[in-house]
Amino acid sequence: MKFTKGLLQRASWDIKDAEVTPEAVFNDRRRIVKAMGLGALGASIPGHVQAGIFDLFGENKTQSPFITSSLSFTTNQAFAGQGIATPFNKVTSHNNFYEFGTSKQDPSENAQGFKIDPWKLVIEGEVEQTLTLDLDDLTKLMVLEERTYRLRCVEAWSMVIPWVGFPLATLLKKAGVKSNATHVAFETLFDPEQMPGQKSRLMGGGIHYPYVEGLTINEAMNDLSFLAVGLYGKTLPPQNGAPIRLVVPWKYGFKSIKSIVRIRVMDKQPPTSWNQLASHEYGFYANVNPDVDHPRWSQATERRIGEGGLFSAKRINTQMFNGYGEQVADLYQGLDLKSHF
Amino acid sequence: MRLTSKHLFWLKVIIHLVALWPIGYLVISVMAGDAGGDPVQYIIHYTGVGALNTLVILLMISPLARRLKQGILIQTRRLIGLYVFAYASLHILAFISLDLLFEWSLLFQEILKRPYILVGAVAYLILIALSITSLKVIRKKMGRRWQQLHNWVYLVAALVPIHFYWSVKSEIIEPSIYILIVIGLLSLRLSISKKLSQTMSRLRLKLSSQ
Numbered sequence: 259m260k261f262t263k264g265l266l267q268r269a270s271w272d273i274k275d276a277e278v279t280p281e282a283v284f285n286d287r288r289r290i291v292k293a294m295g296l297g298a299l300g301a302s303i304p305g306h307v308q309a310g311i312f313d314l315f316g317e318n319k320t321q322s323p324f325i326t327s328s329l330s331f332t333t334n335q336a337f338a339g340q341g342i343a344t345p346f347n348k349v350t351s352h353n354n355f356y357e358f359g360t361s362k363q364d365p366s367e368n369a370q371g372f373k374i375d376p377w378k379l380v381i382e383g384e385v386e387q388t389l390t391l392d393l394d395d396l397t398k399l400m401v402l403e404e405r406t407y408r409l410r411c412v413e414a415w416s417m418v419i420p421w422v423g424f425p426l427a428t429l430l431k432k433a434g435v436k437s438n439a440t441h442v443a444f445e446t447l448f449d450p451e452q453m454p455g456q457k458s459r460l461m462g463g464g465i466h467y468p469y470v471e472g473l474t475i476n477e478a479m480n481d482l483s484f485l486a487v488g489l490y491g492k493t494l495p496p497q498n499g500a501p502i503r504l505v506v507p508w509k510y511g512f513k514s515i516k517s518i519v520r521i522r523v524m525d526k527q528p529p530t531s532w533n534q535l536a537s538h539e540y541g542f543y544a545n546v547n548p549d550v551d552h553p554r555w556s557q558a559t560e561r562r563i564g565e566g567g568l569f570s571a572k573r574i575n576t577q578m579f580n581g582y583g584e585q586v587a588d589l590y591q592g593l594d595l596k597s598h599f
Numbered sequence: 600m601r602l603t604s605k606h607l608f609w610l611k612v613i614i615h616l617v618a619l620w621p622i623g624y625l626v627i628s629v630m631a632g633d634a635g636g637d638p639v640q641y642i643i644h645y646t647g648v649g650a651l652n653t654l655v656i657l658l659m660i661s662p663l664a665r666r667l668k669q670g671i672l673i674q675t676r677r678l679i680g681l682y683v684f685a686y687a688s689l690h691i692l693a694f695i696s697l698d699l700l701f702e703w704s705l706l707f708q709e710i711l712k713r714p715y716i717l718v719g720a721v722a723y724l725i726l727i728a729l730s731i732t733s734l735k736v737i738r739k740k741m742g743r744r745w746q747q748l749h750n751w752v753y754l755v756a757a758l759v760p761i762h763f764y765w766s767v768k769s770e771i772i773e774p775s776i777y778i779l780i781v782i783g784l785l786s787l788r789l790s791i792s793k794k795l796s797q798t799m800s801r802l803r804l805k806l807s808s809q
Contacts, residue, residue, distance in 0.1 A: 303788060327729030349634030360770045361644075413768075416639065463769040507650045535769055554766065556709060563637045568629070571639070 273307040295448040324370045324500070326492040329402055331422045337405035344417035344563050346490045351564065352496045353515055354411065357446065357453035365497035372452055372496035374517075378398040379502060383443075383523040386434025393501055396487055400424040404491070407507035409514070410546045410580045417563050421505055422488030427479045435475065435523055442478040442526035444471045444504055445520040457517060465531055471515040472528035473506065474541070474589070482507055484587050485518075510544045541599040545581035545590070550599045602671045603725055605784040611678055618682040621649055622689070639697045646693055648688035651759055651777060657683055660782040664793075679732050680752070684730040687723055714766030725751050753788070756781050 306330070355365040375395060381389040391399070406420040430442070448456060448468035455462030477483060484505040488493060494500040499516025506513045512532050532540035539553055548558045560576045579586050590598075602610070625645055626635045634641040657679045694747035699705050710720050729749055733736060738745050760781050765776035 261679060347634075351632070351636035356769075361635070362637065362640055363633070366615075366635070395794065413640070415639075431696065450609060460772050464771060465769060554715065554768070556705065556712065559702070561700065562637070568638070571697075571700060573702055573705075597746075 259568060260357075263533065264561050265394075273332060274540055284575050302449055318439075324496050326374060326488075326495055326500075328492055329397060329422050329488045330492070331402035331404050334403040334405050337407065340416065342564050343406060343420055345449070345565055347569060348563055349417060349489060350495050351421050352417075354413075354511065355499070356461075356463045356465055357455040357467070357469065357517075358497065359455055359461050364461075366515050368539055372500065374496070376517055377519075378499050379521070381433045381521045381523075384436040384439040385523050386436065389429075389433045392485075396502055397493070400428065400487075402487070405483075407484070407505055409507065409581050410560060410576065412512060412544070412552055412555065413467035414509040414542070414555075414557065414560050414576075415563055416560045416574075416576075419454050421484060421486040422491060423484050423486035423502075423505070425502065426483040426485050427481065427487060429521075429524065430478060433523070435479075439475050439523045440526045441475060441524045441527050442591055443520075443522045444473075444515045445469070445522075446515055447519045448516045463520070463534055467529045470528065471504070471513055473513075473523075475523070476584075476589050480589065482582055492536060501599060508546055508579040508586045510546060512540070513539075516559055534581040543590075543595070543598050545586075545595060546576060547578060547595055547599065548576040549578075550596055582584070602669050604671065607671055607674055610672075610675060612800065614675060614678055614682075618653065618679075618685075639693070639794055642693045642697060643690060645692075646686055646690040647763065647798075650683055650690055651685045652678060654756060654759060655777070655780055655784070657752075662784070662787050662791075664717070681730060681733065684726045687726055691723060715762050718758050718765065719762040722755045722762060725755050729755075753785060756785060 280431060351366045352362045353365040355369070358365040358368040377393045377396075379389075379391045379396065381391070400423075402422050403585070404420055404422050406418060408416060408418050410416045425455055426442075439470075446455070446467075446469040450457040450467075453467075455465075456467040473483065484507075485501050486499070486505050489495075489498060494503065496517070499518075503516040504514050504518065508534050514529075527542060530540075530542055532544075533542055546557070551557055557576055559573050562572045562574050564571065577583070625634075625642065629638045632647075657676060657685055658677065660668065660672055660676050664670055695701060695706060699709075710716050729752060732741060732745060732748060741748070760777040763777060764771060767774060
């Protein structure tokens with residue numbers, strides 16, 4: 259919601275709180291469905307066979323999951339989201355995080371042993387003072403808020419995710435951005451021991467690691483640019499970029515770099531990973547734009563991943579700047595977005 | 600031991616089981632949530648690679664039959680070929696139903712716009728033609744043209760790995776391996792047909808000199 263001339267208005271991206279399924283309710287539903295399904299199946303099968311089938315159903319995968327904890331935050335009413343939020347289990351089991359493998363389910367399977375403590379995030383470059391933050395600083399020093407953003411992947415699927423974090427600008431202002439700064443570069447942790455995709459080309463999809471991303475300084479200072487430390491009220495699971503990741507909701511998902519260890523304010527445009535790999539397919543800006551197709555995917559529509567089973571997804575029209583044009587369109591005045599894709 | 604037609608029956612039973620098992624496995628893993636929170640891309644990839652694997656096996660049958668001197672193996676090609684078609688159909692059905700959500704206009708736009716989809720679509724059209732004409736009645740009616748038509752399977756074998764290679768974002772190693780395998784299998788045939796034509800021309804020379 260936002261205030262215009264003293265009137266409380268519901269912004270275009272707002273949703274009613276009632277439309278978001280609480281995670282607890284969702285999990286309960288899932289538990290019940292699972293119990294029913296497995297119960298009926300299990301009753302008809304001898305014991306030792308059952309054990310094997312339960313393995314298959316992934317019951318023993320939950321033995322040493324990554325531990326997330328609850329966060330305290332306020333909900334930013336200006337970004338309460340639009341549409342029904344994608345269920346927690348889909349947000350956390352459908353991920354592009356090539357450091358843990360290239361299929362969508364790889365990250366949630368391979369990242370559970372990921373260590374985020376100790377963690378060091380450095381903010382450096384063209385700043386008044388270099389900042390080094392640890393995990394505690396990230397969640398305690400900053401005032402946390404919840405924002406529900408749409409996430410549009412370049413592969414033409416999308417989600418709606420309630421993130422917890424703080425504006426990137428707030429952190430950059432703490433470090434003090436110098437006047438000659440034009441861009442901000444980001445870097446993911448490089449640790450091949452923990453991230454098998456960085457060790458093997460086969461698993462890591464041929465990307466040159468560490469993964470790097472970048473924004474212009476104006477994009478970085480825009481209120482929408484968000485550093486998330488949590489989702490659905492809890493700290494981030496590793497497959498979603500624990501302990502801290504970027505969220506740039508008007509750009510394709512790959513701009514929202516995960517597990518950040520370095521933020522460098524620069525006076526020139528930094529290299530970005532997907533642009534390095536295939537510059538004709540992935541530009542520096544990567545703004546969501548239904549009029550500019552990717553060589554492999556039409557960007558005119560997208561498949562929204564919401565509640566329900568396989569056939570319940572919806573195909574919806576993709577909006578310019580993922581629907582955030584009101585906040586960001588002025589950043590690109592005079593720029594040809596067909597050539598600067 | 601030379602395989603007989605009695606063995607052929609059991610061989611076909613085994614082929615059915617081996618070909619159907621992965622589909623059952625797919626259903627179980629999707630139902631159990633082992634295919635990720637949104638298994639759409641997983642299902643499309645799984646069935647596509649299934650079709651490609653079956654195609655590779657299909658192409659291995661006749662060199663294998665020759666090498667092992669088990670001519671009866673040739674009689675499994677129709678069945679395996681139909682499983683290639685079945686997996687390819689599941690692949691396309693998954694793409695249309697789960698990814699495009701039956702937006703037919705989008706499907707036709709995508710076929711025309713994206714070379715990798717066009718390549719896949721051409722391969723699938725050939726597979727349809729081969730599957731329909733695999734009926735014995737039609738085969739008999741077609742006579743010599745049947746073999747000419749069915750040699751198009753080699754074009755399918757060339758197109759499908761290209762379709763795979765073109766479709767991935769950056770994970771080119773797996774499709775590259777398939778391209779190498781198919782090149783190997785096709786060159787095997789080239790050398791065989793070369794030898795065959797050499798002996799044929801030698802024979803002709805002999806005949807004409809007599």
